[in-house]
Amino acid sequence: MARSSKSGVTVFLGLIMLFISAQCNGQEYHNCEPGWDYFNDKCYISYKFPIYTYNEARKMCIAFGGTLAVVNNVEEDLYLKGYTEGKYNLWIGANDIESEGEWKWEDGTSMTYSNWAELEEQPDFFQKGGDCLQITGYGFHQWNDIPCDRGNGYICEKERFCRVVPVGVESTADVPNQHITASSNLNVPYYGRLNYVWTSVQAWRARKNETGQWLQIFLGRDRRVTGVATQGRGDSDEWVTTYRLAYKVDGAWHYVSNADYSPKALRGNSDGNTVVYHDLEDDAFTTQYVRFYPMTWHDHISMRVEVYACQWTISTTQKYNV
Numbered sequence: 001m002a003r004s005s006k007s008g009v010t011v012f013l014g015l016i017m018l019f020i021s022a023q024c025n026g027q028e029y030h031n032c033e034p035g036w037d038y039f040n041d042k043c044y045i046s047y048k049f050p051i052y053t054y055n056e057a058r059k060m061c062i063a064f065g066g067t068l069a070v071v072n073n074v075e076e077d078l079y080l081k082g083y084t085e086g087k088y089n090l091w092i093g094a095n096d097i098e099s100e101g102e103w104k105w106e107d108g109t110s111m112t113y114s115n116w117a118e119l120e121e122q123p124d125f126f127q128k129g130g131d132c133l134q135i136t137g138y139g140f141h142q143w144n145d146i147p148c149d150r151g152n153g154y155i156c157e158k159e160r161f162c163r164v165v166p167v168g169v170e171s172t173a174d175v176p177n178q179h180i181t182a183s184s185n186l187n188v189p190y191y192g193r194l195n196y197v198w199t200s201v202q203a204w205r206a207r208k209n210e211t212g213q214w215l216q217i218f219l220g221r222d223r224r225v226t227g228v229a230t231q232g233r234g235d236s237d238e239w240v241t242t243y244r245l246a247y248k249v250d251g252a253w254h255y256v257s258n259a260d261y262s263p264k265a266l267r268g269n270s271d272g273n274t275v276v277y278h279d280l281e282d283d284a285f286t287t288q289y290v291r292f293y294p295m296t297w298h299d300h301i302s303m304r305v306e307v308y309a310c311q312w313t314i315s316t317t318q319k320y321n322v
Contacts (some may be wrong), residue, residue, distance in 0.1 A: 243292050
């Protein structure tokens with residue numbers, strides 16, 4: 001097998017990294033981190049227990065990087081009612097502590113939409129210190145003003161942006177050698193790191209040249225995987241032309257799939273060094289384990305890979321007094 005020249009490797013790798021950076025780094029997704037629910041460009045989470053006063057619940061939401069939930073329209077109101085589960089009263093983020101009857105949301109905006117329980121003549125606690133807002137767990141799940149020192153569960157919201165970054169398969173500091181494994185190999189699995197050029201064989205090579213082989217990356221913790229990248233063998237004309245991507249959840253493996261739930265075939269490489277990146281978009285998943293399953297290849301199953309995931313950053317710069 002003819003070997004490709006190593007001249008200009010440094011320049012070539014620099015171009016590869018510019019290519020990946022242009023496609024991946026800086027992308028933002030409105031996905032919510034694990035445990036949070038996505039609705040209408042916001043992320044929500046609710047806790048029924050333990051119960052807190054309004055100010056305690058407010059501090060909890062701020063600690064999570066958000067605020068008590070702000071409701072600006074009927075769609076949001078209907079969505080938040082689901083968190084009551086028909087029985088739990090929950091704090092949402094409005095009060096009239098500063099000026100009686102002038103309700104303001106935790107983000108500082110005035111209340112332009114409301115859903116007071118008018119049959120119960122709400123708000124009705126203006127003479128009894130009812131300065132904080134709850135969504136009720138009974139009846140039509142409307143709003144009620146109650147004293148702020150009472151105990152309730154609460155609903156938090158935040159706008160979170162997922163900045164896409166490589167998990168670091170390329171770097172031993174981020175993904176140790178023992179976290180890269182394979183179904184079989186002719187060298188060692190960690191040669192399958194993206195841009196690996198440090199030995200005479202520059203890729204993971206399967207021992208068996210047949211379908212069913214895989215290269216696995218252990219991410220070390222749950223990550224929201226949004227993309228992957230592949231290369232072929234850097235020192236020879238060997239590469240994977242199509243592959244399937246799988247991930248592990250609750251002990252079971254799942255493929256990235258088509259609309260009919262059949263495993264999706266992802267386009268691989270057409271030479272040994274060009275990086276091919278796949279944005280998973282709606283196929284993004286949360287996992288600790290990712291597997292690449294080669295389906296077709298040129299000459300021999302040989303791969304180098306990287307995985308891309310969310311790095312969560314808070315989008316708001318608003319400050320709160322706690």
